[in-house]
Amino acid sequence: MTTALPRSVKPAPGELLPGYLLRLAHRIGGAPLDLAHRCNLTSGTELSTRFLVRLTELEAQRIGTVCRLDPAEAHAFTLARQYPGYAPVGDVYLGRHQSHTTMANDGWVFTAFSRYCPDCLTDTAHLPGGPVWHSAWRLPHTFLCPRHDRLLAWRCPACQAPAFSNRYASNSRWRRVQLTPGPDQRLHPAQCRHRAGTARTPACGHRLDHETPTSPLPTPxxxxxxxxxxxxxxxxxxxxxxxxxxxxxxxxxxxxxxxxxxxxxxxxxxxxxxxxxxxxxxxxxxxxxxxxxxxxxxxxxxxxxxxxxxxxxxxxxxxxxxxxxxxxxxxxxxxxxxxxxxxxxxxxxxxxxxxxxxxxxxxxxxxxxRRSASGPPELFPQPATYLSLLDPSSIPATLPERWAGPLDLLDAPPRAMRRDAAIRLVQMASGHPRTAAARHLGIGPKVLPSTTLLMRTWQKQPGNAEAYQSAPRHVAAIAIRNGS
Known part of the structure; x- marks a missing residue:
């Protein structure tokens, strides 16, 4: 039988269930997982993210009974209060039925971590149980705090893990997104709950409500x-x-x-x-x-x-x-x-x-x-992503050594690689098709096919095409820094 706790805390405006569990657990000296068990929200060691989206009537009733709340207050702990105005939290989004797992992995419904305002955490630290984690911080389009006129933070300054996140396990595999990371840990609500290793590894524990490096001021x-x-x-x-x-x-x-x-x-x-x-x-x-x-x-x-x-x-x-x-x-x-x-x-x-x-x-x-193309089709065709930022006339057919660092890390035919990268830089700066970019550099029709063949052969080997995809952007960044 579900019984009420001897004491509780009052919900704060805009508070989600995971933050409330942290505050109440800290107030009664327990772990969020123990509190979730008492509310019949879990039978294992994980707290499902579905409680972030909506609760059933029975779940809201149980939370209300245990936490001494009205069921309506329990329902207010979810993002469902924004539906149907905020369409991503609906059962059907973009024409497809979605589960809570789909929502957690989508990135446009809610974030798998939580951004936060250190000043807001400090301002609410006096509340019973500790500071409040606002629901708006979990929405992907929320990037600043209008109250304090500052961009939000998202990483722990100590361990650099995303706040309120499970991050990766010690074997570098993805951990499932949870309602509350490390729910068995007894920590202050403002402490970083990330632990890099197993369950026996201590949590980071850094206080996120303490002063952090000044973030850039938001522009108008x-x-x-x-x-x-x-x-x-x-x-x-x-x-x-x-x-x-x-x-x-x-x-x-x-x-x-x-x-x-x-x-x-x-x-x-x-x-x-x-x-x-x-x-x-x-x-x-x-x-x-x-x-x-x-x-x-x-x-x-x-x-x-x-x-x-x-x-x-x-x-x-x-x-x-x-x-x-x-x-x-x-x-x-x-x-x-x-x-x-x-x-x-x-x-x-x-x-x-x-x-x-x-x-x-x-x-x-x-x-x-429709994008025009000429010559043999390229692997990863190069879009014109550096218009007005990179001057095509400053790009030589043979790239200088100070530009070629990102290319030297790749095990490719060096002359063909540098020639191909120069062609791609011109495409990025001008939007020209490959043949026109080569002509701009003075690379004739006899040299271009052999360069293309060598690079296509190399890119078809496992992992090479993916490794080369970002290299031209890095070379372009170096060229811009060097005053191209």
Whole structure:
């Protein structure tokens, strides 16, 4: 029989169930896992992320009984209170039924970690049980704290693990996303709960509410983008939001945001040059890197960046595109930079079905997004991602030694590798097809086929194509730093 605790804590506005369990467990001197057992939320050692999304009536009743709360207060601990205005937490999203595991791995529903504001944790430290982890910090489009006018943090300053995350196990395999990481640990709610090894390894324990290095101040563009996205996610489903000059439902607006964010991240920093986004983020060239390789964030390749600064750059650019007087032309130009063979193309085709009429009209015109090509097809075709940032006339046919460091790490034919990298740099800086880029460098029609054949043969060996995919970007970054 479920019995009430001798004492409890009052829920804070905007608090999610995992943060509440931390506070209450700390107040009564127990572990969150023990409290979850008492509420019949688990029979093992894991707490399912489904409780982050919604509770059944029976689960809400049990939590209410044990924690001395009204069932309505228990339901308020979930993200379901934002549905149907915030469509990603619905049972059906983008036309597909989704489980809580799908949600946890998607990256656009909620994050597998939690961003946080150290100042907010400090401000609420006086509450019974400790500070409050706000629900908005788990939403992928939340990257700043409007109350303290600062970008959120996301890593523990001591161990560098993402906050409120299981991170990776000692064997480097993905750990399942949990409602509360390390639920058997008795720690202060503001302490980092990450442990790099097994269950016997002590947790990091660093206090996240202590002073952290100063983060960059959000620009006016960042603040406007954050306000726009937060308002759309919290609005009623029948409220209209402007997208590319047309009023649409908030759900459709968020679908547009997801699609355009994919386009911007796939074409960065060309999108930066076309739209001139927020100053501090210009020219970073790495806006989309964490979104695809960082398992702390999500397994979905189009998940937004984990780093709040990169997320601010991305979403500020997306909102600026929405507000651009010729948004259709700009979006079409960016789409033309995405190669036909890019892995982002299938995702674009799936997302288009759920977007606004204005965005669908742009994406449906295949003539606008078809990329011209000449010569033998390349592995990983090179998009023009460095327009206005890299001067094609400054790129030599034979790359200088100070540029070639990233290439020297690859076991490829050195002369062919450097010649191919030079061709790709011109493509990145100008948008020319491969033959025209080679002609610009003075590489004749007799040399280009042999170079292409050598590089294609090398790239077809296991692991080589993937290793070479990022090398031209690193060479471009060096060229820009050296004043190309």
């Amino acid at each position: 563009q960042m603040s406007r983008a954050h306000e726009r996205l937060a308002a759309a996610a919290a609005s009623r489903p029948d409220n209209l939001v402007e997208s590319c000059g047309q009023p649409v439902a908030s759900e459709v607006f968020l679908h547009d945001v997801r699609l355009i964010a994919l386009v911007v991240s796939r074409t960065w920093p060309a999108a930066s040059a076309l739209l001139a986004p927020c100053g501090p983020a210009e020219g970073t060239g790495t806006l989309d890197s964490g979104a695809r390789t960082d398992g702390w964030v999500a397994r979905s390749h189009d998940a937004p960046p984990a780093d709040p600064f990169a997320a601010a750059a991305l979403f500020s650019t997306v909102v600026r595109l929405f507000d651009h007087p010729d948004a259709g032309t700009v979006l079409a130009r960016l789409l033309a930079l995405i190669p036909t063979a890019s892995p982002g193309r299938p995702r674009l085709r799936r997302l288009i079905l759920h977007c606004s009429p204005a965005v669908r009209a742009i994406l449906s015109d295949e003539a606008r997004i």
